Amino acid sequence: EIETEPGGRPRYFRVRSAAVGNRNETIGTVTLIQDMTRLHEINRLKTELINTVAHELRTPLTSILGFSEILTTRALDATRQERYLLMIHEQAAALSRIVEDLLDIARLESGRPLDLSRQPVNLARLIQEVLEPFRETAPDYHFDLEGLDDLPPVEGDPFRLAQVCRNLLSNAVKFSPPGSTIRLAGRQVDEAVEISIQDRGIGMTEEQQKFLFEPFYRADTSNTARPGVGLGLAISRMIIEQHGGHIWLESRWQEGTTVYFTLPLLNGDVPSRQETDTLPRQKEEQAL
Incomplete structure (x- = not known):
């Protein structure tokens, strides 16, 4: 890992070397330097995406599971039942928005246009x-x-x-x-x-x-x-x-x-x- 310039972004390289010569004598080496910065960034973003999406999905899922468990295991008055059902609906809507965003960005990455109703x-x-x-x-x-x-x-x-x-x-x-x-x-x-x-x-x-x-x-x-x-x-x-x-x-x-x-x-x-x-x-x- 090296810095491209003082205060700049790091760049990542893969270096491979091989000896050149015959059985009795080595006359030199061949060195291949491959810039891996883009691949390293893609892998970092992939890991970050998985962690981020998992966290964003976990939050509403936890609420949905928690409130639904309360509704199915406890005797509640009508007011509390309505409030918990509303919370479940709101968290399900949040999940739906995340999924829709992921589908939209998949269209963007694939170059497919949105279906617009003008x-x-x-x-x-x-x-x-x-x-x-x-x-x-x-x-x-x-x-x-x-x-x-x-x-x-x-x-x-x-x-x-x-x-x-x-x-x-x-x-x-x-x-x-x-x-x-x-x-x-x-x-x-x-x-x-x-x-x-x-x-x-x-x-x-x-x-x-x-x-x-x-x-x-x-x-x-x-x-x-x-x-x-x-x-x-x-x-x-x-x-x-x-x-x-x-x-x-x-x-x-x-x-x-x-x-x-x-x-x-x-x-x-x-x-x-x-x-x-x-x-x-x-x-x-x-x-x-």
Whole structure:
């Protein structure tokens, strides 16, 4: 193992040598130096993935097994039964999201596109609906909205776009201290809509930002481990790019992070806000 440069990343090499000559005399040696850095990194990521996924699956499975055992072995009143069943349902939903994320990233790695159900989408309403559960589960955080009501509609899959917003909001809450403000803003830029989600959390270094949209990458940005498989941003990038948009971020260590994404405006006749508010909600409700 050697360092490529002071403070740089280590590189790994396999060195093999063989003598050259005849039975009576060795006239030299042949040395083969093989760069094993990529293989070493793949093996490290594979091990890390197995450990991470196992941990993420174990947490909801433990809750499901525990509460189901209580329901089947104890006599409980109706109120406690309902509460435990709700907890089992929530943990099963968490398991389902992990599995869906793994399937999505498998599509990304194989180059297969997502199956998008495109329709006119009112982003202001979609973001409000995605945000509602966060207001309940993260009451210590303040959510400021700016410019969303003035946005024109875009064309996209509301289920997938809600998935992007949920991933980005989850990261903003996860890496921000309680009591901080998370700002969601929207504006029209040329023929696209730009959405930004800004937090005042711990931020990231330039080195961490280079790999942030890679599958299974989790920035080591604190002294306490954050839960997650490390797929949210990679999946979000896949969804946004397959909608014809772009996603990027700006971050400063100990100052916070802002994630931006753009989506093309709806082509053709642009329906009114009232029309986009009455679009079918089936997939959006699935996402929420």
